[in-house]
Amino acid sequence: xxxxxxxxxxxxxxxxxxxxxxxxxxxxxxxxxxxxxxxxxxxxxxxxxxxxxxxxxxxxxxxxxxxxxxxxxxxxxxxxxxxxxxxxxxxxxxxxxxxxxxxxxxxxxxxxxxxxxxxxxxxxxxxxxxxxxxxxxxxxxxxx
Amino acid sequence: xxxxxxxxxxxxxxxxxxxxxxxxxxxxxxxxxxxxxxxxxxxxxxxxxxxxxxxxxxxxxxxxxxxxxxxxxxxxxxxxxxxxxxxxxxxxxxxxxxxxxxxxxxxxxxxxxxxxxxxxxxxxxxxxxxxxxxxxxxxxxxxxxxxxxxxxxxxxxxxxxxxxxxxxxxxxxxxxxxxxxxxxxxxxxxxxxxxxxxxxxxxxxxxxxxxxxxxxxxxxxxxxxxxxxxxxxxxxxxxxxxxxxxxxxxxxxxxxxxxxxxxxxxxxxxxxxxxxxxxxxxxxxxxxxxxxxxxxxxxxxxxxxxxxxxxxxxxxxxxxxxxxxxxxxxxxxxxxxxxxxxxxxxxxxxxxxxxxxxxxxxxxxxxxxxxxxxxxxxxxxxxxxxxxxxxxxxxxxxxxxxx
Numbered sequence: 001x002x003x004x005x006x007x008x009x010x011x012x013x014x015x016x017x018x019x020x021x022x023x024x025x026x027x028x029x030x031x032x033x034x035x036x037x038x039x040x041x042x043x044x045x046x047x048x049x050x051x052x053x054x055x056x057x058x059x060x061x062x063x064x065x066x067x068x069x070x071x072x073x074x075x076x077x078x079x080x081x082x083x084x085x086x087x088x089x090x091x092x093x094x095x096x097x098x099x100x101x102x103x104x105x106x107x108x109x110x111x112x113x114x115x116x117x118x119x120x121x122x123x124x125x126x127x128x129x130x131x132x133x134x135x136x137x138x139x140x141x142x143x144x
Numbered sequence: 145x146x147x148x149x150x151x152x153x154x155x156x157x158x159x160x161x162x163x164x165x166x167x168x169x170x171x172x173x174x175x176x177x178x179x180x181x182x183x184x185x186x187x188x189x190x191x192x193x194x195x196x197x198x199x200x201x202x203x204x205x206x207x208x209x210x211x212x213x214x215x216x217x218x219x220x221x222x223x224x225x226x227x228x229x230x231x232x233x234x235x236x237x238x239x240x241x242x243x244x245x246x247x248x249x250x251x252x253x254x255x256x257x258x259x260x261x262x263x264x265x266x267x268x269x270x271x272x273x274x275x276x277x278x279x280x281x282x283x284x285x286x287x288x289x290x291x292x293x294x295x296x297x298x299x300x301x302x303x304x305x306x307x308x309x310x311x312x313x314x315x316x317x318x319x320x321x322x323x324x325x326x327x328x329x330x331x332x333x334x335x336x337x338x339x340x341x342x343x344x345x346x347x348x349x350x351x352x353x354x355x356x357x358x359x360x361x362x363x364x365x366x367x368x369x370x371x372x373x374x375x376x377x378x379x380x381x382x383x384x385x386x387x388x389x390x391x392x393x394x395x396x397x398x399x400x401x402x403x404x405x406x407x408x409x410x411x412x413x414x415x416x417x418x419x420x421x422x423x424x425x426x427x428x429x430x431x432x433x434x435x436x437x438x439x440x441x442x443x444x445x446x447x448x449x450x451x452x453x454x455x456x457x458x459x460x461x462x463x464x465x466x467x468x469x470x471x472x473x474x475x476x477x478x479x480x481x482x483x484x485x486x487x488x489x490x491x492x493x494x495x496x497x498x499x500x501x502x503x504x505x506x507x508x509x510x511x512x513x514x515x516x517x518x519x520x521x522x523x524x525x526x527x528x529x530x531x532x533x534x535x536x537x538x539x540x541x542x543x544x545x546x547x
Contacts, residue, residue, distance in 0.1 A: 012336060014336075014337075014339075014340040014343070014344075015336065015339070015340070018339070018340065018343040018344075018347075021343075021347065067332075068332055068333075096332075097331065097332045097333070097335045097336050097339075098328070098331040098332045098335075099331065100327070100328055100331050100332075102328075118335075118339055119339075119375075120335060120338045120339050120342055120371060120372055120374075120375030121342055121368075121372050121375070122339070122342050122343035122346040122347075122368075123346065125339065125343065
C-alpha cells in the first residue's frame with residue numbers, strides 16, 4: 001500500500017495536539033505532516049523554503065486546512081492549490097472553528113472538497129476526524 | 145388673483161407672481177412688496193424695471209423710513225396723492241418719476257408681516273376705492289405668504305428628517321458591520337479555547353483516569369460539561385445574531401407543513417413519549433421560510449420540552465383572533481409559567497426554569513421575538529404554573545395588513 005500522508009495546516013499548538021491525537025486514534029494515516037501557517041503549507045506542497053529538497057511529486061492524500069492562519073490564510077492557500085496544475089485536484093478539507101456562512105460559501109467557491117466545523121466536544125471531534133480519515137484515506141478512490 | 149397666489153407654495157415665486165399680477169392688472173408704474181424682518185422691512189419682490197434698480201438687501205426701518213416704513217409701523221394704509229407734498233416720502237428708486245403712492249399693510253391676525261406699495265407717475269392716481277381693493281388683495285396675500293412660509297418650514301423639517309434618516313442608516317450599517325465582525329470573531333476565536341478545555345480534560349480522563357480519585361474525575365466531567373454548555377451558548381448566540389443579519393426573503397410559507405415536520409422530528413428523538421399533536425391544516429403565510437421555521441422549531445420545541453415531565457401531553461398549533469387580527473398560536477399543557485414573569489420570557493439568556501429540570505440556554509424565545517418583529521408582527525404568551533402555556537404571534541402581510 002502506498003504511503004498515505006495527511007498535511008495538517010494548523011497554527012494553534014493545542015489544536016495541533018488534539019487533532020494529532022484524534023488522527024492517531026483513527027489509525028488511518030501512516031504519517032501526518034504539520035504546517036504551522038499558510039506559507040509553510042505552500043512550501044511543503046511546492047518544494048520551497050525548508051522543503052526545497054522534498055520530492056514534490058509525492059503529494060499528501062488529503063490536506064486538512066484551517067482557515068485562520070498567520071501569514072497566508074486558509075482561503076488563499078486553497079486558492080493557490082487550485083491554481084497550480086500539480087495540486088489542482090488535491091483533496092482539501094476545511095477544518096475550522098467557524099460555521100459562518102461566508103466562510104463555508106467562500107471555501108466551496110474556491111474548490112474545497114469538504115467543510116468540517118470542529119465541535120467543542122472532543123468525543124465528537126475525534127469521531128469527525130475518524131470518519132474523515134476513513135473517507136478520504138480508505139473509501140475514496142484518489143487519483144492514481 | 146387670490147386663487148393664483150394661494151396655490152403657490154414657494155415663497156419667492158409667490159411674491160414675484162403677486163407683484164407681476166398686480167402690476168399687470170392695474171397698470172401701475174411700480175409695485176413693491178416688502179416683508180417684515182425684525183425691525184426692518186426687506187425687499188420681497190418688485191415689478192420690472194423697478195426691481196432692477198432696487199438692491200435686494202435694501203432695508204427700511206419700520207416706523208421711520210418712507211411711506212412704506214410708516215405703514216409697517218402704524219398698520220394703517222397710506223394714500224399720498226402728491227409725494228412732493230408729503231414729508232414722509234423718501235426717494236428710493238433713484239429716479240424721481242413717482243408722483244403719487246399708495247401703501248397698504250399686509251397683516252396676519254393684526255400683525256404686520258409686510259407692506260404692499262404701488263406708485264404712479266401721475267398725480268393723484270389712486271382713489272379711496274383703490275385703497276379698499278389693494279387692502280383686500282393684501283389680506284389674501286397675507287394668508288398665501290403664511291402658507292408658503294409654513295410650507296417652507298415643513299419642507300425644511302422634511303429635508304432635515306431625510307438627512308437624519310441618511311445619517312442613522314449609515315450609523316446602523318456601521319453598527320451592523322461591527323456586529324458581523326464581532327459574531328465572526330466569536331465564531332472563530334471564542335470556540336477554540338473551549339475546544340481545548342474540553343479536549344484536554346477528555347485526555348486527562350482517558351490517560352490519567354487511575355491517578356484521579358472519584359471526586360477528581362467528577363470535577364473533570366463537570367469541566368467538560370461546562371465547556372460543552374458554553375459551546376452551545378455561543379452557538380445559540382450566533383444563531384440569534386444571524387436572525388437580525390441579512391435580508392428577509394419573502395415567500396409563501398405553509399406553517400402547517402412546517403409544524404408537522406417539526407413534530408415528526410421531535411417524536412423521533414423520544415418515540416416513547418405520549419404526545420398528541422393537533423395541527424390546523426393549511427395555515428399559509430407570507431414570510432422568510434428559514435426564519436419562520438426557526439420560530440416554529442423554538443415554540444413547538446419548547447412545548448415538547450416543557451411537557452416532558454407529564455405522562456402524556458397535547459400540543460396544538462393553529463389560528464386564532466386577537467384584537468381583530470389573525471394570530472397564530474402554539475399551545476401546550478405542560479409546566480407553564482408564572483404570568484408575573486411573562487415580560488422576562490423573551491429576553492436573551494433569561495430562563496424561568498432551572499436548567500437541571502428543563503435544559504436550555506434561554507436564547508430560543510429571544511430569537512423568536514426578533515424574527516417576529518422583523519416580520520412586523522408581535523409575540524406574547526399566556527400561561528399558568530402546571531397549566532400549560534400558549535404562545536401567540538402575528539405577522540405583517542405583504543400588503544401591509546396584518547393577516
